[in-house]
Structures are given as structure tokens and as C-alpha cells.
Amino acid sequence: MTPRQRLWLFAFGVAGLVACYVWAFAGLPGFGHYPGPYGPAILKRVIAETNATGVVSAVNFEYRGFDTVGEEFILFTAAAGMSVVLRQLRGERKGESSPTDDAASRQVPATSSAIRIVSLLLVGPTAVIGWWLATHAQTNPSGGFQGGVILATAFFLVYLSGEFIAFRRLSPIAVLDVAEAVGAGGFAAVGVTAVALSLPYLFNYLPLGTIPGAVSSSGTIVLISFLVGIEVAAAFILIVGELLEQTLLRREGSS
């Protein structure tokens, strides 16, 4: 197929997409007048049922908990898929001639002291914020997903400030694999425990606490959020570490 034909095919597809868009938007409720049945129903009962004041977290880890298990395993699969795709290459390049890095002659500037100091100073606060977010899903706009990503950022700051070696030593792949498995498996185990207690899967069987919005309130929501935080942090460190390692391999191969 020539590029010209491909463009015509694209134009045909876009015409159909535009038609569907106009049709769909014509049927949308006016902006600010969403009549959805689930949101108002959840808002009416969420605090009485779960003692959580962070309703989005309650939806994610309680009402839609089953979907979130799948969501977490998407991330798990992505991290696993990436190590499969990139690991295969690492074996390949030993025998064959390595491809050239076009930017090999480029001078890589040394990390400046300013970047080093600032990023090292930020490691501690970033880790604390990530941890805090991952454990406060029940009270405010936080949760395992957000907290996990910020927790992973603390490790990337170590990479930014100094060496890949220090980053690897702080986050050995074996530990990350275990952390990821504990996070993903723990979430599923919380759900299965409910089944063992002859309750529905992922039923909130822990004490809900007495004060809405307290850290100890909301039962399994806070536990699941924390496990998700561990899993997300481990998955992101694995994914980014994998890509960073590739740049390192390239530079070694070309020099």
C-alpha cells in the first residue's frame, strides 16, 4: 500500500469517526447536568457504609474493587511484558554486531552539583509524600496509585542525582519483583479472605472505625490502597529502570 492510498484510507476512517462523534455528542447530557444513576447513589450512602470521606478511593477500592484488581494486573502485566521484550534483546546482542548509536560522539555532561544536591534533598520529602498518599486514600484525594508513582519518583531522584549503580543498589530487581508480587497478590488475597469468611469477594470485612475520615477507618479500603501503592511503586521502578538500563547498554555497546 502506498502512503497516498493509506492517507485516503485514513480520510475515510476519519469521516466515519467525525460522524460518530457528532452523533454521540448530540446525545450527551448538557455540561453540568449529568443524570448518572450511580454517582448520586454512592454519594448518598458512602460515608454511612464505609466511613471513608474520599469517595473516589471508596469507589475504586470498594464499589469497583473487582475492576481495580484487573487494573492492577494490567500494570503487573505491562511490567512483566517489558522485561520479556527487553531481556530477549540483551541476550541477542552478545553474538551479533551491536547497532550503532548515532549520538555516540556526543559529550555527555557530568551531573552538576546543583542537580545532585537538589535531587538528593528531595528524595526524603518525596518518599514521605508518596507513603502518606498511599496510606490516606480513605480521607482525601490520594490513594495507592498516586502514592505509588510518587514513591517511585523518590528512587528516580537517586538516579538523577548520581549514578545508575546507586539506583540499582537501592532497588535490586529481586526485591522489586517480590514487592510487586506482594502488592498484586495481597490485593487478591484480601478479596479471597472475604470468600473464606463466606462473604462476597472483596467484601469489606475489617472494622470500619468510628470516625469518618480517620486514618484507621474504612476497613479494607486503606489496606488495599496501601498494597496497590507498593505494587505501583515497584512496577514503575521496574519499568523505568528497564528503560534506563537500555540507554546504559547502548552507550557501552557503542563506545
Add this chain to the structure above:
Amino acid sequence: MQVFPFLVVAWIVAVGLYGMVTSRDLIHQVVCLIVVQSSTYVLLLAVGYVTGGVAPYFFDISPHAKAVDPVVQALALTDVVVEAAVTALLLSFAVQAHKRFGTLDPHELAEFKG
């Protein structure tokens, strides 16, 4: 301006699609896909908005306050996670393509077979 948020969504999709079609670099193409997907965040949040509603967090406000729809916000969160996973996989494929064929141009890559 009832339709304005939805026009923004359509515009983001259009910009991303244009970028993907005209792209000559796989990494750029992945970024364009992210742009297309980010339109869904705007769409979800625009659909769930309730005039005069607060964020659905009742830590320090009355639980009876009028709030926006929490379900679509949770969906937006799911969306972000899926996007991160898809992006990571696509980028690793781009790395592999560059290692094997020495190019990231989709037009040149189309010439390689197998």
C-alpha cells in the same frame, strides 16, 4: 457554552490523530497516542461535572454538600494507569525496533519484513 468542553475533547483527539498520521518517529507517535488518550480524561470529567458541585471529598465539609460524580473520576484514574502501562510497552517496542533496524521512522520500518 454547554458544548465547549466537548469541543475541547474533539480538538485534542484531532490534534493527536493528526500527529500520529504524519509522524516520522515512533517515540513521537507514542506521545501522540498519549495526547489522544488524554482527551478521555477531559471527556470523563466534563461528563461527570455537576454545576456548583464540589469535589467528592467530605473530610472537612458537610457530607450532604452537592458533589460532582465520583464514578467517572474513578474511571479517569483507571484510564491513567492503563495509559502508563500501554506507553511503557509501546516504548519498549520502539527500543527493540531501533535496536533491530537502526531506525525509528515508521515509513522506513515498513520496508523491513519479518
